Amino acid sequence: MTCRRGALIVLEGVDKAGKTTQCKKLVQALQESGRPAEMMRFPDRTTKIGHLISSYLERKSNLEDHTVHLLFSANRWELVPEMKEKLEQGISLVVDRYAFSGVAFTSAKPGFSLDWCKGPDVGLPKPDLVMFLKLNPAEAEGRGEFGTERYETTVFQRTVQSRFEQLMKDPSVNWQVIDAARCIDDVHTDIKEHTVNAINKVEEQPLGDLWK
Numbered sequence: 042m043t044c045r046r047g048a049l050i051v052l053e054g055v056d057k058a059g060k061t062t063q064c065k066k067l068v069q070a071l072q073e074s075g076r077p078a079e080m081m082r083f084p085d086r087t088t089k090i091g092h093l094i095s096s097y098l099e100r101k102s103n104l105e106d107h108t109v110h111l112l113f114s115a116n117r118w119e120l121v122p123e124m125k126e127k128l129e130q131g132i133s134l135v136v137d138r139y140a141f142s143g144v145a146f147t148s149a150k151p152g153f154s155l156d157w158c159k160g161p162d163v164g165l166p167k168p169d170l171v172m173f174l175k176l177n178p179a180e181a182e183g184r185g186e187f188g189t190e191r192y193e194t195t196v197f198q199r200t201v202q203s204r205f206e207q208l209m210k211d212p213s214v215n216w217q218v219i220d221a222a223r224c225i226d227d228v229h230t231d232i233k234e235h236t237v238n239a240i241n242k243v244e245e246q247p248l249g250d251l252w253k
């Protein structure tokens with residue numbers, strides 16, 4: 042008997058949409074219902090590459106824009122063997138940001154095309170489901186001040202949102218838009234339903250390659 046693989050589930054969205062809260066609640070709900078699941082997040086700041094990224098985000102160091110884009114991508118690639126192993130063992134992965142954040146944030150900088158930004162991430166494990174937590178910029182602003190990390194400004198986040206909207210036009214990715222303006226529990230119920238459907242569906246499907 043072959044073991045069913047786990048599903049690769051990604052949550053994306055602009056800052057303050059509630060991604061991290063929802064990822065945690067989702068993993069807990071899946072585990073409680075007897076479905077093996079683990080959370081991951083990108084950037085994963087615990088690796089050597091992750092340290093470089095973290096220092097850049099905290100404004101403790103400066104990195105050239107192409108360079109930092111490639112580091113974010115390398116930070117995903119370095120975790121691919123571990124991700125594939127877990128998925129093969131039947132563990133579903135709930136991932137807080139992925140290549141879509143990579144493309145949306147870098148392409149929000151002047152002079153970066155969507156196509157150039159996608160390049161380094163082509164061929165990564167393709168998520169079985171990407172949920173975009175949608176919150177309009179005015180609502181995001183109503184959730185309080187941004188922090189002090191790089192990218193945490195209203196103007197930049199508005200551009201990021203429009204880049205995500207461009208990415209969501211790609212039918213090769215299984216996007217689901219989730220209305221994140223609702224209360225935490227309503228958003229969770231919605232996310233859990235989409236996830237359980239995806240987990241049940243992937244058993245017959247091999248893991249795909251992103252943007253290939």
Ligand code: 2DT
Pocket residue numbers: 083084098113114138139140142143144146147192
């Ligand atoms: P967190 O606040 O979620 O730790 O994100 N980012 C993220 C990129 O610019 N490129 C990427 O590939 C990824 C995954 C989004 C830290 C910031 O890093 C940005 C916000």
